Amino acid sequence: MDDISTGSLLLTLALLILISAFFSGTETAMMSLNRYRLRHLAQKGHKAAQRADRLLQRPDRLIGLILIGNNIVNIAAASLATIICQRWYGDWGPAVATGALTFIILIFAEVTPKTLAAHYPEKLAYPNSMVLRPLMSLFYPLVWMVNHISNGLLRLMGVSHHNPNDDHLSSDELRSVVHEAGGLIPRRHREMLVSILDLEKVTVEEIMIPRAEIFAIDINDDYRAIIRQLTHSPHTRVLLYRDNIDDVVGFIHLSDVLRLFTKEQKQTGKSTLLRAVREIYFIPEGTPLNVQLLKFQRARERIGLVVDEYGDIQGLVTLEDILEEIVGDFTTGLQGPPSDDISRQEDGSLLVDASITVRDLNRETHWTLPTDGPKTLNGLILERFEDIPAPHTQLELDGHGLEVMEVAENRVKSVRFLPAN
Structure with missing residues (x-):
């Protein structure tokens, strides 16, 4: 090392920091890829997506490769930084190298590339996968050994690295995906997709x-x-x-x-x-x-x-x-008017046919009356009142005041929800 000039060591150190940034950014980019978009592109024949998909099929090996490369580069960079700082600062060299290199790697090889990769995962992951494929073949014995030891430790802790259901979405998660699709899916289509998912919750x-x-x-x-x-x-x-x-x-x-x-x-x-x-x-x-x-x-x-x-x-x-x-209602069009069972009065009250289902009432008014009990407003009133109320009886349902308007055939026929104070 004494025969190598300080300038050459600085250039080598800069190159090692760039390689460290490559590994750090690639790790974040690969793990930030949208798996469903990735598989869609791979099925359409997108070569870069197919490479990335093959690498992500064994994330333990991919992470092992990236961390092996990153650690080798960082350790080499630390050694070079120590030599350079010893030439400049003597006995204070190792301390200066530790502080300076920590700051440089944190900014230029960790935070910046990872932030960039999180914002543009496809732009970094797809081209970088061309480098990772040959590196995987080159370092495969070392990657295999590291993964074998790591997976053995995980098994001792009762953790399996094989989980075939990791990428499966529940209906609630899929509903969130649909809601967050935003402008990618027209609003009316989103409503229909969510309604399909809700069918399993409605009897x-x-x-x-x-x-x-x-x-x-x-x-x-x-x-x-x-x-x-x-x-x-x-x-x-x-x-x-x-x-x-x-x-x-x-x-x-x-x-x-x-x-x-x-x-x-x-x-x-x-x-x-x-x-x-x-x-x-x-x-x-x-x-x-x-x-x-x-x-x-x-x-x-x-x-x-x-x-x-x-x-x-x-x-x-x-x-x-x-x-x-x-x-939606076939007879009223996709953006149909409010239900015929609900009519708004001049004083702000709502005159409601008590045969309306609680679900439809909630949907029209954006209320949250309970739907896990009686299915109709009449049933809900009878359950809460524990009797058949007489006309003009007033009561409260979950914070909504109402007056019974008509009772016939042992059923509440219509009610008037009082305007909110």
Whole structure:
């Protein structure tokens, strides 16, 4: 070393610091890569992404290589700095070298390159992977030995370096990714994606048409009354029952009825309607919407009756009801107006149909009324009041004052939420 000039040692030291910065920045860049974007680019044939992806398949080896290279360079830099400072400061040389080199490496070989790599991981990781690949082959025996010892120590502590589920996102994590996509995904598309993820948290009874509101026809009624009800039916599929809705006959499609009436002309009667009846599809209550959507698809059904554990009918669910949870109400457009069940009064109060589901009420008003109990506002009021309230009774639901406006058939029909003070 005595034969080497100080200038040459300084140039070598500067080169070692640059190499240290390379390893430090590359480590941060490789670990900051978006794994999903990386795999997408690799599948499209992006050569640099494919190299980086292969290196990241064994992060323990990649980190081992980078740290081996970085430590060799830093130790060599420390030795050179000590020699240079001894020539300049004599016995004070090692102390000066330690302080000066620590500051230089911290600024120029650690903080600056790592900050740059964190901001632009792809711009550094992809080209630097060209250097890492041959270095991995060159230092593989040393990397293997270091990883073998390190992984052995981890196993002694009960930690496995193999975790195949590290890159798997939960539904909540995926929901956060969608929300944070920002301008990359149109707002309406983000809402639909989040709605799809929410299907597993919503059950059929939360969106079903309650039993009391099902449009159904008693087949034992007068024939002309039945035809009149069919003529004025708001739906193309109508439920038929005998005397009580629990004694269901089946669904009829108005197109089937029209076809039979056209074919048989004047020889029609209740028997004609019964020939048009389609088999009933039953849905157990508590079925998540994502599961029911698949069941509708597999069974090629579009409508079903929700039944409880005793087989009693609780309500009715259609395929359109589930799809509306994703895309919104078909009848009002994507950015539809507020629900018909809610009307805002001049004094700022809200007149609400108590048959509205708590979920829909929360969605329209941005409230947080509990959804883990009764599914409708009527049910929530009855649970809290522990009785059927009389009209004009006032109570409070989670900080929202309301007045019962109408009660009929042992149910709260409408309420008025008082304006906030």
